[in-house]
Amino acid sequence: MIPYDNLAKVNEKYTLLFQSRFSSFLQKGWYILGEEVKRFQDEFAAFNGSRNCVGVANGLDALIISIIALELPSGSEIIVPSNTYIATILAILQAGHKPILVEPDLHTYNIDPNKIESAITKKTKAIIVVHLYGKCCEMEPIKIIAEKYQLPIIEDCAQSHGAKYKGKIAGSFGVFAAFSFYPSKNLGALGDAGAILTNDNQLAKKLMQLRNYGSDRKYYNEVIGLNSRLDELQAIFLQIKLPYLNMINDHKRKLAKLYLENLKKDFILPVVHEDYDDVYHIFNIRHPKRDAVRTYLQKKGIGTEIHYPVSPNRQKALISIVGHQTFPISEEIHATTLSLPISSCHTEADILYVIDALNAF
Ligand SMILES: Cc1ncc(COP(=O)(O)O)c(C=O)c1O
Known part of the structure; x- marks a missing residue:
């Protein structure tokens, strides 16, 4: 029998390390947004050559929070591939905007750059690309269109950890790159987990507020946020697995x-x-x-x-x-x-x- 996947077997090799880190985690008694999340964020940012990484609860939230951080007028149109996992489209809706679906190229399965421009209207305020199945989108023409219309790009990197296009890593093309560490992903956690990369330090601060009730100081809330924090335990496991x-x-x-x-x-x-x-x-x-x-x-x-x-x-x-x-x-x-x-x-x-x-x- 050859199963499609076997996550217990995939994660077997990390068991001993995780068990020893789990014991010290229990003794430490700090469970939310502590050193472990910080350490994983630094390591994942370094892996991707990004200035900032903000850990969040899952890949859907990584997308929602990225879209909210753009502060677009409500009901903005956002270009998104029609061939994606539904999460990408749901994120646009959850953030209060309108998804405009664009067909893929039948060979790459990713958004067809030739079909983007005709979908742009005065209401279009962003483009989300999805590097589906582990292949990057054709980013060169997409970046040209985004620059022409001054549209920020969000990359959905849920399926493309470490993939490259013309030597550049997935997650380095947009304002934000949203990652999922759903257990079956190439870098998979032991439950739900996600992260957002950005090179913009100010936007990174905003992401950190948004994931934590809109707050960066306990009980002081600057913006209307969510509770979407990367879990310390998942961060430990992801640190172990990232190398x-x-x-x-x-x-x-x-x-x-x-x-x-x-x-x-x-x-x-x-x-x-x-x-x-x-x-x-x-x-x-x-x-x-x-x-x-x-x-x-x-x-x-x-x-x-x-x-x-x-x-x-x-x-x-x-x-x-x-x-x-x-x-x-x-x-x-x-x-x-x-x-x-x-x-x-x-x-x-x-x-x-x-x-x-x-x-x-
Ligand atoms: C392309 C894509 N985007 C977003 C997500 C959402 O990630 P999560 O399940 O961690 O919320 C997934 C998850 O499978 C995905 O494949």
Whole structure:
């Protein structure tokens, strides 16, 4: 049996270190916004070459807080890819604005830079890009458009820890970069956790207030904030795991290379291009008989996932917002995509087994 993922196995190697840090954490008795969060923030900022990192409770909040910190007029339009996890779109709504969905490129699955400009109106106040599946968006043309219209960029880096575009790391292109450390992410915590990167020191202060009831001094509240603090315990675990992130990404790249070099051409594979250094949070293939492929693999003891079975514009929660607009490219991706095992718990032998099974389909 090859499961899609096995988080217990992924995290096994950190157990002893975590147990010893957990004991001293208990003895210390400081549970909220202490040294551990501060230390992880410093280390994660350094990893990404960013001036500031602000730990928050999860990736959705990282996006919401980033949007709130831009202080846009309420009801502003924000450009967002139609092909994303729903969290990116929900964040815009939760912050009181209007998501304007833009279709992806059918090859990269990321927002199509050629379709952004025609979606911009006088009400457009920001662009959110999502580096989906571990591949950066085509940031050069997107930055040109953002500069032309003076629109701040927020990067959703939930799936792209350590990915690069033209040598620059994901999270270094926008005013803010929002990260999720949901357990299955390349850098995954033991529960919910997130962070925001920014090079702007003033904005970093605002983020710190916003995540903590709008306060930076106990019982004095400067702005209307949230309670969305990165947990000290999660920060300890993330400190332990961060030094392994490059290794985790390399392992995934090695497994991806096996798929890319050995899967038969009936399957549409992720594109590889010298401008992009992908981290394969997800390795997806596409096939017109996706569900049959999935059932067939299941029978062979191979677990897969679908990211995602329903495109955001088709979600019941969003129908009243999206209206009658159609998003054929997103829908095509969602109807045909299948995510294959590619976790740090998998060996090359596991992946060769999956490849053999798929090639016999
Ligand atoms: C692209 C994207 N954005 C945002 C999020 C939200 O992160 P979280 O689950 O930590 O709130 C996720 C989580 O899966 C995601 O994949």
